[in-house]
Amino acid sequence: MKPPPFEYYAPTTVEEAVAHLAEHGYDAKPLAGGQSLIPMMNFRLAQPAILVDLNNIAELSFIRPEDDGGLSIGAMTRHQMVEKDAQVVERAPLINETMPKIATSQIRSRGTFGGSLAHADPSAELVAVSVALDGNFKVVGPQGERWVPANEFFLGLFTSVLEPEELLVEINLPPFPERTGWSLMEIARRPHDFCLIGVVAVLTLDEKDQCQQAKLVYLSAGDGPVEAHQAAELLKGQALTAEAIQAAAETAASADIDPSSDIHATAEFRRHLANVLARRALGEALERAISNTQ
Amino acid sequence: MSDLFDVAITVNGILYEREVEPRLLLSDFLRHDLGLTGTHVGCEHGVCGACTILFDGDPVRSCLMFAVQAQGHEVLTVEGLGAIDDLHPIQEAFWEAHGLQCGFCTPGFLTTLVPFLEENPDPSEEEIRDAISGNLCRCTGYKHIVDAVKLAAEKMRA
Known part of the structure; x- marks a missing residue:
């Protein structure tokens, strides 16, 4: 089937994206890699009136080593990039091992790290892995930013603490302890x-x-x-x-x-x-x- | 109907400028707006792999992208892979090793395999089966497809 019509915005900054979400509330949906949302739209299980496409927001795609030995990953970093990154191998070996198990290569080339988490699918590998690793999620909304621990982020089936006007922007993974x-x-x-x-x-x-x-x-x-x-x-x-x-x-x-x-x-x-x-x-x-x- | 967007998308080396509705899937843009019907549409929810194309060199499901998102990007479809009298080595190998029967799934297999074989010139059978696990074939049982991939790897190494 085909998705129903929607209004489309493609902001280039987080600020702009959050402003669109704040204006439209529950009518709007952020579009990350689209590997879950677009199938749902093709089936018309999801019919958002407005899509806020995050794919042109360059600041959301990064893998950054932290001074404490941990790692931060931007929400729009594609699975494929995480899968092939040497810093992930060194600092987050469980994430490195997880990536090839996520869907198929054609999905991983488009799907995003943060998109998978924000979707909150209980069968998604990264959802469980982020909890096991004590990840921290940076969330940005019109009132500013807040950090949410992974074990408080997921509320239920496809449901997280994200408010309709908020975006998951970054995932922080603490340093992997010795032994x-x-x-x-x-x-x-x-x-x-x-x-x-x-x-x-x-x-x-x-x-x-x-x-x-x-x-x-x-x-x-x-x-x-x-x-x-x-x-x-x-x-x-x-x-x-x-x-x-x-x-x-x-x-x-x-x-x-x-x-x-x-x-x-x-x-x-x-x-x-x-x-x-x-x-x-x-x-x-x-x-x-x-x-x-x- | 929602607003139309101007897009300029390079497909198989040719720049196409069109107006699209945001909800138009990239797969339908290729088939209906450009007439490139080599990209097949099977399940339209990202499972079958028939609509796989190369997007800036990476294999993606063209049914899980909107055409408007391809603005400024490069797409390669099966039509851009080889010509009838100058087949890509992967196409030659599928032909010679009987890697297809009805052919519906084949364009998706071929496009998936281009970057895979470029990055893995001598893959094991297990690696091959993993690489094609996102493409469904209902005719062959995959045996001949795996043989074709092995033959393609040989041809590309030569």
Whole structure:
């Protein structure tokens, strides 16, 4: 199908874009890479009266190393650019590993880092990864800017804290702590398709190689990214034996998440996958954490 | 109808100046306004890959862009890849290795593969299958397509 008519603006600065959004409120939608919004418009599931195209705002496309060892990524930086960037490999290895798993090359050449987050799709890899990495989101509106931690940004299905007149402009990733390992695992019927379920694990070890901090964040397991708090709590301060990891994975799958059934998989099957994936992801994260201490 | 926008878009090396409605998809602009019907429209929601074109050298879904967004940019479609008596090596390879049956999906495969093979001159089968995972073919079962990509890589290395 074809999208319904809309008014089109293509500002070249954030200020101008925010002014358009402030003027039109809920009638307007920002257009980032368009790899989710345009399909929704083609199906007429979304019919915004006004599109504010962000693709000509050069100031929103950047990858900037920070003095503290972290990394900042502009919201309109295309996935492909993040995927191929050497600073991302060095400073945010989990992001580097995530990029090729996002959709297909034809989507990554156009889709944007911030667009994927602002869309708040619970099956999007970056949504879960940004929570697992304690990312911070810079949001600009008519009243100025504010910073929102990733774990407070996502409110539910395709819903974030962004007000209609606000733009996500930058994502800050804190420095990757030493003795830290990571893993992203997902199961999809076809490679690069939306996954049935997936999980991100980030483990930091203390000097005695015990778990100092664990993060386990699921994608496609609820209306937003789902943090497995109980499982993480079980691991904290523990030696990461196979038994401890197994117990945490079982807790995550049975107590922390509440997946639903659909035509692709039953809730029961998703719980089974959640358990298996958590076990594997924690195992891989542990191996990497150990090799990062040597 | 919403306002019309003037666009100047270079397609296959030729500058086209047209007036477009903002909602006009780039795929429809290529097919209907320019008559370049080699770009095929399958699913129109970014899944099938038939409408893949090169946008400033990168493979993109032309059904997931508006023509107005291509203002000032360069597009390459399958028509710009080779001529009937001077095929691109990837086209030759698809022909010789039977990499197509009905041909509907083929333009999308070819355009996807141009930058892939330029960046990966000697890809493994796994890399090839990953590269074409965003293009659906309902005829071939992909076996001959993978063979064609291997042959194309050989031709391009020669």
